[in-house]
Amino acid sequence: MGPEANASDSLKIRETLLSAKVAKNAPGGGEKTASAAKKFDGWATLKGRFVLDGAPPTESPIHPTKDQALCGAQMANESVVVGADKGLANVVLFVRTTKLPIHDDYKKSAADKILLDNKSCRFIPHVLGIRVGQTLQIRNSDSVAHNTKIDGNSLKFNQLIPVGTTQDVPIDSAEPQPAPVACSIHDWMSGKILIRSDPYFAVTDDSGRFEIRNLPAGELEFQTWQESIGGLALNQPDLKWDAKGKFTISLHNGEVKDLKDLSVPATLFQGH
Amino acid sequence: MGFSLLCCAMLTGCGQSVAEFHLDMIEATKYKVSPQQQQQIADILTAMFGTPDAPFVLPQTGLDLEKITLASGPVNRGAPSGARGLFREHCMHCHGISGDGAGPTAAFLNPYPRDYRRGVFKYKSTLRYDEPTTEDLLRIVTDGIQGTAMPAFKLYPQVDREALVEYVKYLSMRGQMELALDNYANTLTNQTDPVPSDPVFLQGQLSTIVEKWQDPVQISVVDRPDDMKFEKIADAVAQKKALERSIAIGRAMFLNEKPGDLDYGGEKIHYFGGACIKCHGPTELGDGQTTDYDDWTKEIFDKQKWTHGVAQPEASTLLSLGALPERHIIPRNLRLGVYHGGRRPLDIYYRIHEGINGAPMPENAPSLMSDDEKQLVQKAKDAATAKANKMPEFKADDDDSDEQALIKQRMKQEFVATIVNPVREKIVAPRIWHLVDFVLSLPYQPGGEMGVDYTLTDTIETTLPTR
Numbered sequence: 140m141g142p143e144a145n146a147s148d149s150l151k152i153r154e155t156l157l158s159a160k161v162a163k164n165a166p167g168g169g170e171k172t173a174s175a176a177k178k179f180d181g182w183a184t185l186k187g188r189f190v191l192d193g194a195p196p197t198e199s200p201i202h203p204t205k206d207q208a209l210c211g212a213q214m215a216n217e218s219v220v221v222g223a224d225k226g227l228a229n230v231v232l233f234v235r236t237t238k239l240p241i242h243d244d245y246k247k248s249a250a251d252k253i254l255l256d257n258k259s260c261r262f263i264p265h266v267l268g269i270r271v272g273q274t275l276q277i278r279n280s281d282s283v284a285h286n287t288k289i290d291g292n293s294l295k296f297n298q299l300i301p302v303g304t305t306q307d308v309p310i311d312s313a314e315p316q317p318a319p320v321a322c323s324i325h326d327w328m329s330g331k332i333l334i335r336s337d338p339y340f341a342v343t344d345d346s347g348r349f350e351i352r353n354l355p356a357g358e359l360e361f362q363t364w365q366e367s368i369g370g371l372a373l374n375q376p377d378l379k380w381d382a383k384g385k386f387t388i389s390l391h392n393g394e395v396k397d398l399k400d401l402s403v404p405a406t407l408f409q410g411h
Numbered sequence: 412m413g414f415s416l417l418c419c420a421m422l423t424g425c426g427q428s429v430a431e432f433h434l435d436m437i438e439a440t441k442y443k444v445s446p447q448q449q450q451q452i453a454d455i456l457t458a459m460f461g462t463p464d465a466p467f468v469l470p471q472t473g474l475d476l477e478k479i480t481l482a483s484g485p486v487n488r489g490a491p492s493g494a495r496g497l498f499r500e501h502c503m504h505c506h507g508i509s510g511d512g513a514g515p516t517a518a519f520l521n522p523y524p525r526d527y528r529r530g531v532f533k534y535k536s537t538l539r540y541d542e543p544t545t546e547d548l549l550r551i552v553t554d555g556i557q558g559t560a561m562p563a564f565k566l567y568p569q570v571d572r573e574a575l576v577e578y579v580k581y582l583s584m585r586g587q588m589e590l591a592l593d594n595y596a597n598t599l600t601n602q603t604d605p606v607p608s609d610p611v612f613l614q615g616q617l618s619t620i621v622e623k624w625q626d627p628v629q630i631s632v633v634d635r636p637d638d639m640k641f642e643k644i645a646d647a648v649a650q651k652k653a654l655e656r657s658i659a660i661g662r663a664m665f666l667n668e669k670p671g672d673l674d675y676g677g678e679k680i681h682y683f684g685g686a687c688i689k690c691h692g693p694t695e696l697g698d699g700q701t702t703d704y705d706d707w708t709k710e711i712f713d714k715q716k717w718t719h720g721v722a723q724p725e726a727s728t729l730l731s732l733g734a735l736p737e738r739h740i741i742p743r744n745l746r747l748g749v750y751h752g753g754r755r756p757l758d759i760y761y762r763i764h765e766g767i768n769g770a771p772m773p774e775n776a777p778s779l780m781s782d783d784e785k786q787l788v789q790k791a792k793d794a795a796t797a798k799a800n801k802m803p804e805f806k807a808d809d810d811d812s813d814e815q816a817l818i819k820q821r822m823k824q825e826f827v828a829t830i831v832n833p834v835r836e837k838i839v840a841p842r843i844w845h846l847v848d849f850v851l852s853l854p855y856q857p858g859g860e861m862g863v864d865y866t867l868t869d870t871i872e873t874t875l876p877t878r
Contacts, residue, residue, distance in 0.1 A: 140434065141434030141439060142434070142446065142450045144431075144450075144457035144462075145450070148454045149455075149457035152458035152459075152608045153458040153459070153467065155608075155609070156458060156469060156613060159610030159611070204702060282669065283668065284686030285686075288773070295539075295540040297766055297771075297773045297774060298775075298777050299773045299777075299778045301683045301685060301686070302669050302684045303684075304670075304778065304782075311824075312817060312820065315598065319718070321715065323771030323772075324690065326700075326702055326703050329715050364718075367718075369720030370720055381600045383443075385600065
């Protein structure tokens, strides 16, 4: 089951581990850190629209197995939401480069409470973006009990949210990618939460549109993400895309970069 | 699946070949770890943790290599320095050589044995998402888990049991390190990008894992208020009435989903609503919600977890990658009088307060407060946080590594919790004790497994045991 370790390679690694004098504040190799050489000169805006190219994948509807009086007998599967104009909703876009300057405009929302509602046995919004320092406000607007369960790398949460109540969850660490949100009682309920240290992220709306303002102007690495397929490995020629749905872009001070329609081939969804 | 089990038995049971740890192939598949990266991860894990016959730990882990050595290796009761191979003798056939909970006999058991590799343990005295204490693990090994195949090793010497506990922690840390490396490999752009083996990176990843094991926070348990210390009530009639009142309140809380006044036959008590019946059922038989999974099963069989760019494989593929057949998790039938985590009132208190890590059972303590009470607790928390923000040991320096910053943050949270918890627990504790009284009375009620009418002469402890 998987490769066997190579004894001599392992020994070499062990020797370096034992002889290493690790500095107290050495970086642990987490996300890509903006090196001292990276300069950000001013602010820019990035916008665009993710559009599905091809037939949307057929998703079978969900049949609630509990509290049907409230939840209904059937509800739409929200894992791939395509708008009337082929816009791909709930696509997540965020900056991977870390230690970025934060524009003053974002200071006023730094301690905001962002609402995640349990309503009609769904999570609203289906994909939520929040930053470290803000508070996640989980509400139960239904007349039945819910428990909200979040399984992130750092944010782990499973509390009962009684009928009509709200629970505040302080957000103190970022997640490398969106984390699943579930309810154990109504096990078809599913949502996603994106937690970042900076405000440079967006979740596309019903038309597939996103706009991120006041980005530090310079070279930035972005990650796209859609819940069915993970990163969107697009073939868009202007930007340097990689196989895991990341792209790098250089923005200039005062620039409003419109990526226009970013075509997402429907074939990416096959098999998922 | 049958084929892979046979392979396991042959590799580790018959002494024909050297026992080896194996990678978690499901996670490797899920995180798109290339074969080259898998090889690098296998090499790193061997460097950091050794092999089943020759274990190794870095001093940073704080693990006792002597104890681990005792538990490791082939079974050898006659070894001159003391019996060795304890894990392989007593544990491996269920828990697997790598502690994956999928040993040769695992498939026959319900529930399945524990997979240590995520560092998630259900029955402990610590906060829900914290690691268990060594005492918690020792208690499981000593007393077993009633209602499951986990036996009690009470008759074995303390030294042996401690060695096994240390080995469990060792396998757990190794598994958590593997998962961290898989996660990292997933962020790499190309299949050929290497998983770094430099000490700075590895020790950084290890430090976040080790820190959680070193200082898990215990659930603060506040003793019953005096009017609920039933054996202290001298008059027998008054004593019975007091206990029955507590049980009635607990029952009303258990059965009430919506906010309102509790219907228990006494003076008005407002309740915020619970959800016990949604899973445990209105008859407490555990039949309310039977389609959910525990976290270990969800990682494999829940489509929501396959979001790293790899489509969830077919069930047969998952089984061939090492998964055990999919099984739902069934809420506890509270009428049995069998509780996996123990039947002391304290154990039930822990389960209700923090829920059960790895299982759908949620934390209930935060919801057992009115809005006013929550605000009171929030005020205490704000004051404590303001104080912590001024303390130099929690201040994040600019040149701190990501892991250093995370550790400082956790220490700050724990500091705040030590101030806030007494405030919250004073409010919440009596309410949890009502639920404990109700739950523990169920086997003795009509319809319970004990089958007799409940009387106070039955041996139900009604006070906190001395610890």
